[in-house]
Amino acid sequence: MTRHFREIIIRNLFACFAFFSVLILGLIVIFLFREGMPIFQQISVFKFIFGSAWYPTYDPPEYGIWPLIVGSLVVTFFACLIAVPLGVLSAIYISEIAPGAIKEYLKSIIELLAGLPSVVLGFFGMVIVAPWLQETFDLPTGLNIINASVMLAIMAIPTISSISEDAIYAVPREFKEASYALGATKYETIIKVIIPAALSGISTAVILGMARAIGETMVVLMVAGGAAAIPQSIFDSVRPMPASIAAEMGEAPFGSGHYHALFATGIVLFFVTLAFNLIADYFSNKFKEVGSGTL
Amino acid sequence: MKVENQKSYIKWRYFKQTIFFGVVRLSALIITAALIGILTYIFFHGFRAISWDFLTLPPTDSMTAGGIMPAIVGTLYLTIGAISVALPLGVVSAIYLTEYAKQGRWIRIIRIGVNCLAGVPSVVFGLFGLGFFVVFLKFGSSILAGSLTLGILILPTVIGASEEALKSVPQTFREASLALGVSKWSTIARIVLPSALPGILTGSILGVGRAAGETAPIMFTAAAFFTASLPKSIFDEVMALPYHIYVLATAGTHIEQTRSLQYGTVLVLVGLVLGIDLIAILIRSSMRRKKRW
Numbered sequence: 073m074t075r076h077f078r079e080i081i082i083r084n085l086f087a088c089f090a091f092f093s094v095l096i097l098g099l100i101v102i103f104l105f106r107e108g109m110p111i112f113q114q115i116s117v118f119k120f121i122f123g124s125a126w127y128p129t130y131d132p133p134e135y136g137i138w139p140l141i142v143g144s145l146v147v148t149f150f151a152c153l154i155a156v157p158l159g160v161l162s163a164i165y166i167s168e169i170a171p172g173a174i175k176e177y178l179k180s181i182i183e184l185l186a187g188l189p190s191v192v193l194g195f196f197g198m199v200i201v202a203p204w205l206q207e208t209f210d211l212p213t214g215l216n217i218i219n220a221s222v223m224l225a226i227m228a229i230p231t232i233s234s235i236s237e238d239a240i241y242a243v244p245r246e247f248k249e250a251s252y253a254l255g256a257t258k259y260e261t262i263i264k265v266i267i268p269a270a271l272s273g274i275s276t277a278v279i280l281g282m283a284r285a286i287g288e289t290m291v292v293l294m295v296a297g298g299a300a301a302i303p304q305s306i307f308d309s310v311r312p313m314p315a316s317i318a319a320e321m322g323e324a325p326f327g328s329g330h331y332h333a334l335f336a337t338g339i340v341l342f343f344v345t346l347a348f349n350l351i352a353d354y355f356s357n358k359f360k361e362v363g364s365g366t367l
Numbered sequence: 368m369k370v371e372n373q374k375s376y377i378k379w380r381y382f383k384q385t386i387f388f389g390v391v392r393l394s395a396l397i398i399t400a401a402l403i404g405i406l407t408y409i410f411f412h413g414f415r416a417i418s419w420d421f422l423t424l425p426p427t428d429s430m431t432a433g434g435i436m437p438a439i440v441g442t443l444y445l446t447i448g449a450i451s452v453a454l455p456l457g458v459v460s461a462i463y464l465t466e467y468a469k470q471g472r473w474i475r476i477i478r479i480g481v482n483c484l485a486g487v488p489s490v491v492f493g494l495f496g497l498g499f500f501v502v503f504l505k506f507g508s509s510i511l512a513g514s515l516t517l518g519i520l521i522l523p524t525v526i527g528a529s530e531e532a533l534k535s536v537p538q539t540f541r542e543a544s545l546a547l548g549v550s551k552w553s554t555i556a557r558i559v560l561p562s563a564l565p566g567i568l569t570g571s572i573l574g575v576g577r578a579a580g581e582t583a584p585i586m587f588t589a590a591a592f593f594t595a596s597l598p599k600s601i602f603d604e605v606m607a608l609p610y611h612i613y614v615l616a617t618a619g620t621h622i623e624q625t626r627s628l629q630y631g632t633v634l635v636l637v638g639l640v641l642g643i644d645l646i647a648i649l650i651r652s653s654m655r656r657k658k659r660w
Contacts, residue, residue: 075550082552083467090463092456093526094480096519100487103498161394169391178395180648185402187573187644189580190489191609192633195616196405199626226401233398259384280486287488289583290609294617314490314583321497321587338494342487349486353479 104342108335111135120336126300126311128320128330135333137340139300143310144286144341146303147296150221151228151285156278158225159232163277166233167240168262179234186230194294197223202295209307215297217306223295224285232281239273240266276355283348287341289314313341406637413634416627422635430593430614431621435632440597441510441605442579442639445589448514448601449521449578454571456518457525461567464526465533466555485523489583492520496588511601513589520584521574528570532563565654572647580640582609592618608636 111120115135123136166178201222202214243266251261267274297309298319311319317334324330420434427433460481468474496516506512536559544554582590590610598605615629616622 079551083463086459086463086467087473089456089459090468090477093460093484093522094477096522097480097484097487099499100491100495103495103503104491107494107498107502158394158398161391162398165391165395169388170395176652178399181399181402183648184641184644185398187576187580187640188402188405189582189609189636189640191580191582191612192409192637193405195612195629195633196408198616199629200408229398257380257384259387260380262387283486287486287490289488289490289493290613293583294613314488317490317494318583318586321494326502335494335498338491342491345486345488345491346483349483350479352486353482 100342104335104339108332108337108339111329111332111336114329120333121340124302126316128324128333133329135329135336137313137316137333137337139302140311140313140316140337141340142302143296143300144292144312144314144344146217146310147220147224147292147312148282148286150217150306151224152278152282154222154225155228155232155281155285159229159277159281160236160274162229163233163236163240163274164262164267167237168258168266179237182230182233185226186234188226190227190288190290191294193223193226194290197291197295211307213297213309215295216309217296217303220292220296220310220312221306223291224288227288227291228281228285231284232277235277235280236270236274239270239277242273243269272355272358276352279348279352279355283345283352286312286348287314287345289318293318313337317341406641409630409633409637412627412630416631417634421631426593430628431625432628435606435608435611435628435635437594437597438606438608438611438632439635441590441594441607442609442636444510444598444605445513445517445585445607446575446579448510449517450571450575452515452518453521453525453574453578457522457571457574458529458567460522460526461529461533462555462560465530466551466559481523481526484519485527489520489581492516492584493587496584501588507602508587508589508591508604509602510589510598510605513585513605513607514601516584516588517578517581520581521578524574524577525571528573529563529567532566532570533559535566536562565650569647569651569654572643572650576640576643576647579643580609580636582607582613585610586613608632608639612636 115123120135120137121141122138123134124138125134125136126139127134162178162182166175166182170178197219198215201219204214205211205216205219206214247265247269248261251265256264292312293315296312296315298311298315299309300311300316301308303310317337320330321334324334422434422439423436424434425437426435460477464474464477468477493516496512500506500512500515501508504512506515540558540562541554544558545551549557585607589605590607591604592606592614594604594606612629612632615625615632
């Protein structure tokens with residue numbers, strides 16, 4: 073009886089620990105709102121999100137984060153333009169084409185790339201890529217959208233590649249065998265059988281890669297240039313949301329409108345990435361059901 | 368004629384394949400070149416700055432000379448703090464999820480929670496740490512607040528790795544133990560956990576690497592531009608390598624002058640983080656080879 077009792081206690085104790093992650097997620101929401109909501113007494117939600125002027129230190133201050141949102145979306149979009157093909161193609165190479173030894177090396181390389189601290193990539197972008205861009209294209213500054221996108225792409229590639237690779241592995245062997253038996257080449261099998269079968273997993277990978285890019289802070293803080301304006305070309309500077317939060321939080325007086333506005337920006341950023349993650353979760357659950365039995 | 372056509376069609380199909388394989392190989396090559404390019408560049412610019420003094424002395428002359436010892440120490444403290452938060456919590460969560468939980472709504476909620484936590488941007492963790500640990504719990508900007516923030520940041524990594532390791536322990540191990548009349552908890556503690564331990568450790572080491580390199584979460588919760596002395600308690604601010612790089616590269620008035628210090632610090636950080644990751648990768652691949660089941 074006592075042993076049974078002990079088992080029950082352990083099980084429930086562990087359940088509490090496991091619930092901790094959900095609790096933290098809840099606390100994150102509560103505290104973002106607690107510190108961010110006061111700004112909406114000064115300005116409406118609509119004006120905050122779609123206001124086109126971000127001058128938090130002026131008198132009177134203006135808290136419109138539309139340029140920051142556009143900045144985030146633009147760098148994420150261009151980063152994906154680079155990272156999605158590279159990530160997915162490298163995943164195909166690793167899982168279907170590469171011989172054994174190269175496969176292991178490449179997987180390690182992608183893992184190391186994932187481990188590269190973002191501040192190091194930011195530094196690299198600032199010191200190497202920016203001067204090169206500035207000279208080559210004769211620009212006023214090399215800290216701009218294109219530079220930030222390339223650096224963000226490097227951060228997003230490992231996410232996209234490793235999750236796509238898992239999805240491709242999960243495609244049942246019978247699919248491939250059936251395709252080869254019909255006389256299809258390897259290329260035709262990959263394009264017409266494997267990729268369609270792994271598509272929802274690959275979509276998950278792309279969405280998570282985008283979430284990674286949109287939330288990445290140090291790279292955009294150091295490399296995007298920091299101009300809080302709607303960009304006109306890919307050589308313009310932008311100030312994505314995370315960069316704005318990280319750069320200004322140190323200077324914003326505690327409890328001021330600026331402080332609350334930065335937390336409110338955090339709320340927007342949090343919900344954007346949350347939406348991405350929930351969509352990815354939905355896709356990955358759908359993709360679990362794909363198997364030889366269901367098709 | 369028909370045979371001719373067919374032949375050229377097959378040739379065309381294989382030609383497409385050759386092109387495609389070329390593109391795929393090229394993309395793998397670009398990724399490899401990017402990593403190796405970045406690493407070699409950092410290495411060749413950084414290693415000249417590194418000396419015994421650089422690693423063991425504090426910065427001098429308002430951070431334009433001297434070493435980075437306080438930043439190394441600070442990063443070590445924060446990393447140790449983070450893993451002591453994340454490891455127990457993460458392993459217990461993973462045990463619950465793999466060993467105890469039955470499929471159901473609660474598990475679904477916990478899983479979504481862990482996935483979403485993994486996707487929260489690092490700067491939002493920083494904001495949360497500031498709002499909760501620094502302001503609400505009044506820890507101030509300190510090692511404690513920074514470690515807790517980094518700890519919850521790497522929690523999903525540790526949970527994921529531990530779950531993976533626990534799942535790879537064969538079901539027959541558990542069944543054999545339970546069949547001998549051993550209780551569930553003892554089975555987990557004496558049979559499942561020891562078998563899963565190497566996997567759990569590898570995953571946690573990767574988490575440590577991540578914690579050591581993160582900047583945004585500690586900017587408002589722990590990191591200081593400069594501290595005159597080493598921290599004396601967990602309520603002190605610390606310098607940290609990633610933040611030190613950021614400060615030297617962007618905020619100083621002598622950005623060009625301190626370039627070699629910056630390269631040196633970057634090299635130390637990259638060496639530390641990738642060294643940690645490499646150890647984990649090597650342990651894992653040797654484990655895979657030795658695996659008995």
